[in-house]
Amino acid sequence: MMDRVHLDPASGFGRIPLEPYQMTSRLTDAGDVIVLCHLGVPQVDAESWSITIDGLVEHPRAFSLAELRTFPYVEIEAFHQCAGNPMEPSRPTQRVSNVMWGGYRLADVVASVQPRPEAKYVWSFGADWGTFDGVAIDAYAKDLPLARIADDVLIAESMNGALLTPEHGFPLRLVVPGFYGTNSVKWLTRMTFAAERSDGPFTTRWYNDPIMQNGQPTGRTQPVWAVAPQSVIVDPWPRAQVQLGMPVEIWGWAWADAGVGSVVIEGGAGDLRIAATVEPRRGRSWQRFSAMWRPETTGRQRLGARAVDTNGAVQPDDGARNAIHWVEVVVK
Numbered sequence: 412m413m414d415r416v417h418l419d420p421a422s423g424f425g426r427i428p429l430e431p432y433q434m435t436s437r438l439t440d441a442g443d444v445i446v447l448c449h450l451g452v453p454q455v456d457a458e459s460w461s462i463t464i465d466g467l468v469e470h471p472r473a474f475s476l477a478e479l480r481t482f483p484y485v486e487i488e489a490f491h492q493c494a495g496n497p498m499e500p501s502r503p504t505q506r507v508s509n510v511m512w513g514g515y516r517l518a519d520v521v522a523s524v525q526p527r528p529e530a531k532y533v534w535s536f537g538a539d540w541g542t543f544d545g546v547a548i549d550a551y552a553k554d555l556p557l558a559r560i561a562d563d564v565l566i567a568e569s570m571n572g573a574l575l576t577p578e579h580g581f582p583l584r585l586v587v588p589g590f591y592g593t594n595s596v597k598w599l600t601r602m603t604f605a606a607e608r609s610d611g612p613f614t615t616r617w618y619n620d621p622i623m624q625n626g627q628p629t630g631r632t633q634p635v636w637a638v639a640p641q642s643v644i645v646d647p648w649p650r651a652q653v654q655l656g657m658p659v660e661i662w663g664w665a666w667a668d669a670g671v672g673s674v675v676i677e678g679g680a681g682d683l684r685i686a687a688t689v690e691p692r693r694g695r696s697w698q699r700f701s702a703m704w705r706p707e708t709t710g711r712q713r714l715g716a717r718a719v720d721t722n723g724a725v726q727p728d729d730g731a732r733n734a735i736h737w738v739e740v741v742v743k
């Protein structure tokens with residue numbers, strides 16, 4: 412068995428994310444970014460850290476931090492979203508932030524180890540270990556399709572211009588822009604190229620969504636990888652009072668792995684449909700949308716934004732992690 416690092420805390424650890432009305436800045440302050448650690452927070456010595464790349468590659472080897480730093484340093488802005496509790500995969504969540512990651516392109520690092528043609532997946536391992544939902548875990552492990560690596564996957568060492576903090580994966584973590592946060596393995600120790608998917612519990616048991624057909628489960632599942640279209644209204648706030656007949660700006664953020672093509676504001680007195688202006692997609696950053704609304708009846712009304720991604724996938728009303736987020740306002 413590998414040497415196990417000291418964890419502190421040595422059990423699940425998280426930070427409560429911002430509420431949507433608090434998501435006023437384009438880049439989320441590092442101190443406000445979601446934190447999700449299933450097993451605890453490894454306390455790590457960066458000097459002796461290395462990442463081993465092995466499996467279906469011609470030249471397996473380990474890279475120290477100093478060796479990784481010889482690759483070009485790049486920065487990538489991307490939304491960063493937790494898929495929510497793996498035991499409740501269809502519960503709506505808004506655990507999202509938007510972050511500037513800095514580090515080394517996995518594609519650059521991998522070029523020197525030469526993956527073999529049979530390799531189809533890359534498995535990633537973290538230094539954290541312990542017990543999750545009664546299951547003993549040697550290391551947190553995830554996988555991703557090899558084809559994704561061409562798409563700006565990073566071995567990251569910074570967040571918003573500062574070195575990663577321990578809870579965010581110091582000294583090095585994977586970042587898979589456009590995939591749910593669960594795939595971005597922190598305290599990255601090893602990457603193994605393989606012909607098939609990883610058989611670990613975080614890839615087989617948890618983080619697989621049932622595939623539905625006409626509202627019924629098919630018995631098949633799909634990995635929680637690409638982020639589905641989603642949005643939050645930042646303003647108006649819940650319980651905000653707005654004036655009858657006066658224009659109100661509704662604005663927020665929308666995001667999707669494929670990029671968001673359109674956002675419609677719905678709700679109001681019932682039949683509201685306003686096409687919002689959506690800023691163009693920039694990489695995998697979240698996209699600001701805004702719309703002007705002139706309320707025509709008084710009383711409590713709810714407002715929701717429905718995002719559609721560039722593939723035509725539509726944000727659903729309910730029963731899914733990316734369900735519409737409703738804000739109730741009062742028209743006076």
Ligand SMILES: Nc1nc2c(c(=O)[nH]1)N[C@H]1C(S)=C(S)[C@@H](COP(=O)(O)O)O[C@H]1N2
Binds near residue numbers: 445595
């Ligand atoms: N090694 C390891 N990596 C991990 C996790 C973990 O528990 N262990 N949690 C994942 C989950 S579910 C999420 S949402 C993101 C959160 O990253 P953050 O805490 O830096 O925001 O890390 C992912 N990477």
Ligand SMILES: [Mo]
Binds near residue numbers: 447592593
């Ligand atoms: Mo997560």
